[in-house]
Amino acid sequence: MYRKALFLALLLIFTLGLGCVDDGSVVLIDGSSTVFPITEAVAEEFQIVNPSVMITAGVSGTGGGFKKFCAGEIDINGASRPIKESEITACEKNGVEYIELMVAYDGITVVVNPDNDFVDYLTVEELGEIWKPESRVEKWSDVRPGWPDREIFLAGPDTDSGTFDYFTETIMGESGASRSDYTKSSDDDMLVRAVAGEKDALGYFGYAYYAENQDKLKAVPIDAGEGPMYPTPETIEKKEYSLSRPLFIYVNTESLERPEVFAFVEYYLQNSGFFAKDVGYVSLANETKNEMLERLK
Structure with missing residues (x-):
């Protein structure tokens, strides 16, 4: 309760300079489902003392969000990977200029059902065999001798997802290289x-x-060559976990000229550490956070 009250007080102080925001102002956000929990938490707190500003946040995936962002349809895109060359070209074609702002760190987590009592870890090579295009892995016994002769049920992000792009690039060495039968x-x-x-x-x-x-899932340690490693805030922050990655928001620079957008993004960056940790991600180092704030100016 104390932390909540403290942030509400800080937010109230922060918003004293927002008197120039018009009633009915709207900030349009879309993009990554991974970044969404941070954005949602920031938006909820921001709107408590800025009820005249409506923050609308969709979840189209990183790629789906960039389609809207580069068409000039939204102000901010949440992204779980850096912008692609094709997306840069699309933004340039439509005259959309932007700034890239890092907001947190994440570790893509490989999970199994908690009743699974035999998957003690997976190597990067085994993940590649499971998920590569035209993979012949159908059963657990195809992954490692001695594992059950039962069919694996695979679930994962769709192809518009930045998590999909980052996972396939890291595990397969090529963004988008994945089996499709999941x-x-x-x-x-x-x-x-x-x-x-x-x-x-x-x-x-x-x-x-x-x-x-965590009561419904079991995380699988990943061995990238130096022994199995669980994703934890510590291993993600130190980049010891092989699927660690930064999370971003991309902001249209023309939108930043509107006081409600600038105020929201500034608040987002100033308090990204609190909100990232609050929803389960890893906060940026103060030096990195300050670099992002300088970039905003």
Whole structure:
């Protein structure tokens, strides 16, 4: 309660300079389902003392969000990977200029059902065999001798997802290189339910969704050559976990000229550490956070 009250007080102080914001002002956000929990938390707090500003946040995935962002349809895009060259070209074509702002760190978490008592870890090579295009892995016994002769139920992000892009690039060495015969969704909560509801499921998504559902899921340590490593705030922050990655928001610079957008983004950056940790991600170092604030100016 004290932390909540403290942040509300700080937010109230922060908003004293927002008298120039018009009633009915709207900030449009879309993009990554991984970044969404941070954005949602920031938006809820911001709107408590700025009720005249409406923050609308959609979840189209990183790629889906960039389609809207580069068309000039939204002010901010949440992204769980850096912008692609094709997206840079699309923004340039439409005259959309932007700034890239890092807001937190995440570790893509590979999960199985908690009733799974044999998957003690997976190597990067084994993950590659499971998820590569035209993979012949159908059963657990295809992954490692001695594992059950039962079919694996695979669940993961859809192809518009930045998590999909980052996972395939890291594991397969090529963004987008993945088998297609798995249960896909842009909704990470749906992926949580899919793995939690199937004894032989295997899936992956952002760490916050695992952290919030540890009673329903079992995280799998990943061995990238130096022994199995669990995703934890410590291993993610130190980049010891092989699927650690930064999370971003991209902001249209023309939108930043509107006081409500600038105020929201500034508040987002100033308090990103609190909100990232609050929803289950890893906060930026103060030096990095200050660099992002300088970039905003």
